[in-house]
Amino acid sequence: MTAHLRAPAWIGLGMALLLGACASTPRATGSLYAQFGETAGLSALVDSLLERFADDPRIAPKFANTNIPRFRRLFVEHLCVILDGPCTYTGDDMREVHTGLDISEAQFNAVVEHLIDAMQAQDIPQTAQNRLIARLAPMRKDIIYH
Amino acid sequence: MNRHSRRRRRRILPIALLALAAALPGPDGMAADGRLLASGGATQLEGSAGGGIVPWAVLAGYATRDEIGATSYLTRVEVSDYALDSWGAALNIRNRLELSLSRQRFHLGTLGDLLGMPGASIRQNALGIKLRVSGDVIYSTWPQIAVGAQLKKNLDFSIPSAAGARRDSGTDLYVAATKVFLGAAGGYHLLVNTTLRSSSANQLGILGFGGDRGGRRLLGEFSAAVLPDPTLAIGFEYRQKPDNLGFAREDAFSDLFVAWFPNKRFSAVAAYADLGSVASFGNQRGWYLSVQANL
Ligand code: HEM
Numbered sequence: 001m002t003a004h005l006r007a008p009a010w011i012g013l014g015m016a017l018l019l020g021a022c023a024s025t026p027r028a029t030g031s032l033y034a035q036f037g038e039t040a041g042l043s044a045l046v047d048s049l050l051e052r053f054a055d056d057p058r059i060a061p062k063f064a065n066t067n068i069p070r071f072r073r074l075f076v077e078h079l080c081v082i083l084d085g086p087c088t089y090t091g092d093d094m095r096e097v098h099t100g101l102d103i104s105e106a107q108f109n110a111v112v113e114h115l116i117d118a119m120q121a122q123d124i125p126q127t128a129q130n131r132l133i134a135r136l137a138p139m140r141k142d143i144i145y146h
Numbered sequence: 147m148n149r150h151s152r153r154r155r156r157r158i159l160p161i162a163l164l165a166l167a168a169a170l171p172g173p174d175g176m177a178a179d180g181r182l183l184a185s186g187g188a189t190q191l192e193g194s195a196g197g198g199i200v201p202w203a204v205l206a207g208y209a210t211r212d213e214i215g216a217t218s219y220l221t222r223v224e225v226s227d228y229a230l231d232s233w234g235a236a237l238n239i240r241n242r243l244e245l246s247l248s249r250q251r252f253h254l255g256t257l258g259d260l261l262g263m264p265g266a267s268i269r270q271n272a273l274g275i276k277l278r279v280s281g282d283v284i285y286s287t288w289p290q291i292a293v294g295a296q297l298k299k300n301l302d303f304s305i306p307s308a309a310g311a312r313r314d315s316g317t318d319l320y321v322a323a324t325k326v327f328l329g330a331a332g333g334y335h336l337l338v339n340t341t342l343r344s345s346s347a348n349q350l351g352i353l354g355f356g357g358d359r360g361g362r363r364l365l366g367e368f369s370a371a372v373l374p375d376p377t378l379a380i381g382f383e384y385r386q387k388p389d390n391l392g393f394a395r396e397d398a399f400s401d402l403f404v405a406w407f408p409n410k411r412f413s414a415v416a417a418y419a420d421l422g423s424v425a426s427f428g429n430q431r432g433w434y435l436s437v438q439a440n441l
Contacts, residue, residue, distance in 0.1 A: 104212055116376060126375055
């Protein structure tokens, strides 16, 4: 009998621990855009990202024919819009831009991992990082294997 | 060759695999490491990728659709009166098919002493096959779905047979749905898994298959975890089990776990497990420790 009662008790304890784990990390404040340090923060983030791309043989070749200053400007705009910042994105849509690049699943994830590392280096709160990732994830289908 | 040295030789394989994986250079080489950290989960008791006790829809390791990867694992569970070792390896073919081989060794502990067989154990082999049917655990709108089978063969059937088990082998069939809801738990990633299994295995098959109280049943399994950061998952699992032996009641398994993914080569899981009543001893609770290495 007790065995059957025990499982829900475990689940309750599990929930409590999970919530505890989350509550113990520093609270992120302000809008998502503010947590990324607005346009200045995003520019620094994209610069850090570009350095990581340049050093990664899985990614660098894809940018061989890219106008980097233009990419940098458009990528900042794009992130700013995704984070509900006061910007306008003036580039093309994701599917169009990445068509012909034949980006693999592994290359996509490599970019995500560089983004996570860059956000970590900028001390962006974990919850803000996760919310950006959540907004970028649905774009993957427009970016890989086209 | 005596029994003891044979046993020791069998342990060399998983340990060698773990050591080899740990010794290889970081994840820049030719490794199958294209998927995101932690997205291959850990290894459950019968050798399939999952949590600690529940198979998930994810496939072992980090291979993408363009890669082939291998994972080995070693697990020990110690509860009040028993211990269980499980070890094995899995192959991930293009993140579509997972093939796994594993061995379970159940140490009879207190029961062995009572039966006049101190140090006795029951062994089982499990062959796993899992097919990812659809979805991606992180990127798709719908969960990742997989179907799988675990073909098990009990190698020391005399005790299970005496306890009333009908057969020394059996096949579990399951369908699993797993999804990571990004940022969904107050900004933290939330993983949810549900598995539906058809099985006649008594205590995973350690006590054989079927019995006086029935045979194959449909069973529910559930997992949930939160990721405080990209390298950590904290969660719990619950696994229903058949209860086929009048002689040895069987309860659901549950556990509370912390999984650590320092890199794509290595991961470790520590859990507090509650196995309920096992082979006539109630309240079997204790520690679960597991390590995985990816090639
Ligand atoms: C969620 C992930 C991604 C986002 C949000 C994103 C966003 C963007 C944006 C905003 C642009 C500029 C658009 C324009 O030129 O009009 C761009 C261009 C580009 N992206 Fe991505 N991208 C992502 C993933 C990737 C990945 C994984 C790769 C390669 C490994 C990649 C390679 C490129 C290249 C090479 C260009 C420049 C194309 C050109 O020169 O015309 N992107 N991306």
